[in-house]
Amino acid sequence: MLSQILYALPFLAQGFALTLWVSLLVVVFSLVAGVAMGVGLVYGPAPLRWAVRIFSDTIRGIPILVLIFFVYYGLPAVGVHLESFWAAVLALTLFKTAQVIEYLRGAVGSIPKGQSEAAMAIGLTFRQRLTYVIFPQAFRRFLPPWINGVTDAVKGSALVSLLGITDLMQAINQVIGRTYEAMPLYILGALIYFAVNYALSYASRRLERRFAFIRD
């Protein structure tokens, strides 16, 4: 079994790198978009709030697999042709963005209104209030669900293999296609995914403890 694993490793390395790359892109894009839209949802004028609400509810109501197929096979019908890699990244980003919006809304919503008012009263602008008063406090509540979401993104990235992209999952399947030894390879794959996600959760717990001094 060890020899099979050693044989497979070089093949898997590239797939693993791609899994990490897809995950990283999705996490970064969805963080930026989700925080911006989440701020719009909490503080924006009514039309913007509705738009974000509809986006978030719609996306979260669709299975992620459907979303991936929709972007890759569906969008060409309206003239949008995306490479399989970018179609997958876009679909996963949309999905994750909707979640980040909700994490942000929950975290910011948990900060008492008096905090904003006190910040207004000393003359801070909206941007300054968010930067120095609201976000530092909301961060502690945002972090745990968000890290959870990041591990979900790593796991969910395995779905890109369905578009024929050679990520870790697809690389594992390819090796199995040659060796017909499914069990050791799937165990190996599971261990790799687990290692990544365990490291993330561990880092999250450390971070949470660092910010635990913020009580309210």
Add this chain to the structure above:
Amino acid sequence: MATSSHDNPALLDIAGVSKAFGSVEVLRSVSLKVDKGEVVTVIGPSGSGKTTLLRCVNFLESYDSGSIRIDGKEVGFREAGTRQRRSERDLAAMRAETGMVFQSFNLFPHLTAAGNIMLGLTKVRGKSKAEARQIAEHWLSRVGLAHKADSLPAELSGGQQQRVGIARAVAMEPKILLLDEITSALDPELVGEVLAVVRSLAEDGMTMVMVTHEMAFARDASSRIVFMADGGVSAVGPPKEILAQETTNERLRSFLARFRASHF
């Protein structure tokens, strides 16, 4: 002492301010002038619009009509009479001219006592960290908390938190200080230490408008008392006049009678 006729305009000039939440009129054409150095306390039954009026002065609440000016400048709107709100940047700058102390303290829990005071000094007043720290330490010692500069709010008692709240507001050197029932959330034995700080600020000539239920404080420390009822100013005058037993104002008399019955 303030009168209604002025050679120079009042520092705070509230003129005919009305506001409704839906069909409930919380402010009915309220007018009030406050001169530099005056300490005006606002009393009245709950729901009379005291707090709303105070929150309109630094535009934490908007109002439907009328005008509020500080030093001649309209607070929330671009010009008196127009309903055009100031830009976010302008509003922030206007709010920096007034200080506010809240019933629930509202200290920033992630910042130390000094950090709470320094935030506005560095980000709004543009002072260096070192200078802001110096100012923060000065005001913390003024409120008797020099030794708590590096404590987080959660490590302070209610009275201490509120004193930091006052220091945070006055460190910005506001033209006028607004105090919104600042002792209502405190245990009775902590009220005195907070009021002592307010009193010492009054002695320094700080202009203040204070919504309070502390009648003894209103009597001893204010230049004028405003009695509000049903969203309007029902009586204004020096403490002696307002708190006199033989007042002819029916609403005021029943308020004071109820107050005496429950507090003395």
